[in-house]
Amino acid sequence: MKFATLIRRNLFRNKSRAALTMLLMAAIFFFVATLLSILENFDRASEMGDGYNRLAVQSAISLVNFLPFSHEAKILQVPGVGDTAKMQWIGAYYKDKKNFFANFAVDHNKWTSVFPDYKVDPKQLADFQADRRGAIVGPELMKRFNWKIGDRITLTRQIFPFDPEITIRAVYDHPVNTSALYFHMDYFQESIGNPSGADMIWVMVKDPNQMSSISQQIDAMFKNTDAPTETFTEKEFQRTFIAMMGNVKLLFTAVSTCAVFMVILLAAITMSMSARERIVEISVLKAIGFESGLVLRLMLIEFALLTLIGGTLGVLGGRLLFSFVNMAKVTQGFLINFTIYPRAMAICIAVAGVVGILAGGLPAFRATRVRVVDGMRRVV
């Protein structure tokens, strides 16, 4: 493009101003990209069970109410149900409260049949199943605490009156959930005095088309009992879990929108200054034959590039930063496999370009509409 030199030179005509504007864009779009990526991280977590016909059955009264074990046997009688597995949220931590992560007691013998998406080395799985105090751990957690197979660890109680003392017997592989720990339901039951219940029963359904009808059948079956149930698909369950944090999506979207709005105003101030101090030059360009529309387009390209470069640096910088920082550790397992996702990058880079056009549009339009003879007389 033959105007590239003119655009490039104008872009950096005031180096410190251009650098500060780009830095501002980089900071804002790093922030926005991080918020968008956190939301996407939640969405990805909610899609953890996609492709697997799992239902989550929990108490209709509250998430912390136990479901009696007798429910499991009745659920297994429902036509179309393949298998079930009880699961209990333990909520313990490792050594220090800041070392918190998801930990559960599970039916160790049924775990792989209900959760076939968790891949485990057969020998390690056999070791886990054979050891009453055995645990199976996500790879991210192994890395975070520098654990090895065979390590004996003690978790510290928060909810239940016992400190699980367990031995790591296996490491699972899962595309999304890489930072959880599971140990035997039997061990948990015995340790807290056999309460004969768990807070969740996972159900593997044979035919995905029957998910909805089986879900309704289960809830109907226990409707008039002491322990009514509420059954979700796994995706619904994850979303419900995330929704417990409040309307994070709305909050993050509102904060991102405010940040972008502020940056448009700040960029508009910079671009107004830039356009105003160039009135004479713009008039010269128009005098020698540049049409107003062409000058306007060149200025808009320049302004869009200014914000685009800043925004791109921000999101690329964020991606680089999160490739070095273990966010699972920093956020105590809240954000697993966190990065600036491509979708967030694309949105932020596109919005950054649009910010330049929106912020610079009016100043550039006004500058290019000044009559040549008036512009030439202007003392800036």
Added chain:
Amino acid sequence: MEPLVEIQDVRKVYKRDEFDVPVLNGVTVDVPRGDFLALMGPSGSGKTTLLNLIAGIDRPTGGKIIVEGKEISRFSETALAAWRARHVGFIFQMYNLIPVLNAFENVELPLLLTKLNKKQRREHVMTALEIVGLGDRIFHFPRQLSGGQEQRVAIARAVVNDPTLLVADEPTGDLDAKNAAETLDLLQRLNSEFQKTIVMVTHDPKAAQHALRTLHLEKGLLVEMTEAAAAHV
């Protein structure tokens, strides 16, 4: 001599708030092809306004301005911009180079509006800079040049696309005597050697002496023509 520019009963009134300020009150004059015309007169006499109208950067309130048979005062803004790009070269008192572009890039600006390729543009720019004697300063930015050199770059920019008409508004107004003389010699050379038609506004009678003829304006009217000019016409 064939008239390049025909100015017929041109009037210009500026609006200043609720007041009408007449600047040109019916000026009629022809500028023949190959002429070097100096416009003189006191401040506010309308000479720069007349120059702007001839150059197509302002519009008359009344009358006609015809250049090469075309009434430019009726052109749209877009058509006028395209016409200026092709037919007019500007030389300003304050040079008005683009400070972020070097000498080469400043001179190249008018050529960016043509269909010339990069190589052709380069050839034109180098020719123009050689004519003004700045072939060795192509990478210098305006801040690295003296006033005289800046004005020569501006002259190179004005002639690089071989325009029909050169307009110069006080081209020596910001220069010392030596540089002013060099600039005027250069304009004279462009007129005599390259047959460029030049219309120059000046306050300086010495500068006007370099022109082929001089017109005086006072209160928006032509008041006098030099004998040399009369003979030339």
